[in-house]
Amino acid sequence: MIYVVRHGQTDWNSIGRMQGSTDIPLNDAGVEQAKNAAKELASIKFDAVFSSPLKRARKTCEIIWDGKINFDDRLKERHYGDFEGQEYASIPREELWDIKKNLTIGGIEKLSDLEKRVFSFFDDILKKHSGETILVVCHAGVSRITKGYFFGRPVNGNYITTFPADPNCAILKFEGGRK
Secondary structure (H helix, E strand, O other): OEEEEEEOHHHHHHHHHHOOOOOOOOOOOHHHHHHHHHHHHHHOOOOOOEEEEOHHHHHHHHHHHOOOOEHHHHHHOOOOOHOOOHHHHHOHHHHEEOOOOOOOOHHOOOHHHHHHHHHHHHHHHHHHHOOOOOEEOOHHHHHHHHHHHHHHHOOOEEEEHHHOOOOOOOOEEEOOOOO
């Protein structure tokens, strides 16, 4: 079983600002969210734990898990280039999350590249940790691509309309492999 947790809230989350690879820490609400997730997951024995190295995911993971954490760059949020720091409303998000368009405007990381690195991560851990219980702490975009890995790519090509963002510290569970 693989448990995937989106990081806790940051100040930029609370005001609707795009973070991407900008390394923003958790705010007080995010710390509380992570503590609540830790309580919810307390009875689960994880065989391996992985996290994005970005501060918001790292801290969330450290609050949830007090053992060894494997930090993996493939779990970093999508790099949004010139869009980082902008308000969500000013960003053409539906277009940027359409795998058929695969846009690179404003220095954004190609969606196909994000998909490739997240799929690679899950291919690796499913091989190395078959039958084990795994915790992965990451970001909204990575979580969205994770759904594409386990449920199949969106038929319409659009990740954002098919897989809306989960709330901060949402806990998702997956079994099986790539669809």
